Amino acid sequence: MPARPALVIVALGLALVGCGTATSAADSSATVAIKAGDSTCEVAKTSFAAPGTIAFEVQNVGKDVTEVYVYGKGSGGTFNKIAGEVENIAPGTSRAFEVKVSGGDYEVACKPGQKGSGTRTALHVTGASTTGTSAAAYDREVEFSARDDSFLGLTGLTAKAGERIEFSMKNTSSNHPHEFEVFGPDGKVVGEIGPTGPGTTGEAILELTTAGTYTYMCGISDHASRGLRGSFTVR
Ligand SMILES: [Cu+2]
Structure with missing residues (x-):
């Protein structure tokens, strides 16, 4: 019984949030x-x-x-x-x-x-395309490759807070799939390029909302410990 007033307040709060976001x-x-x-x-x-x-x-x-x-x-x-x-x-x-x-x-x-x-x-x-194609808007593309012991092409990468970057990963491995998982300064997942087979390319558009150090890795098997990991800075 004592919990009932608290539940009412929570329900009102959710209703207000719902009204505010629906129009956008x-x-x-x-x-x-x-x-x-x-x-x-x-x-x-x-x-x-x-x-x-x-x-x-x-x-x-x-x-x-x-x-x-x-x-x-x-x-x-x-x-x-x-x-x-x-x-x-x-x-x-x-x-x-x-x-x-x-x-x-x-x-x-x-x-x-x-x-x-x-x-x-x-x-x-219906409406204006913001990029010239119908793809979601992004600021630039970063291309790199994944070998079995490292990501190539990401050394020295920096970005500005708020940038939306399309990461494009070519898997140059002969026989292993790789993926590219990115974690924000808070350690939470920002996004990922899912498992991408040998000889193929995977893409993902990631929004780097906050400044700080981001880390990335391949989450498949023991690939991160083999060297498929790294970090970059967002300012
Ligand atoms: Cu891998």
């Missing part, structure tokens, strides 16, 4: 459901009236572990620029994620087994 979202005050199956990718809403942030809730209705990506159009016209993603969704479970979009065309990809190009559903956002 991409005409969606509600979450957009995605049903990810073994060969289907059903997106409840595929047309948005304005740029902003879209909140998705993915339900894995298939039999395999799945992941969902939202791709913008790359310079070659193919949908390969990652605007947002969520991984490791077990069958029968749900995961939420948010994607910032400008005006333009996107594709939602559901990837059962967490590989391949996935089953795709087109998505359109």
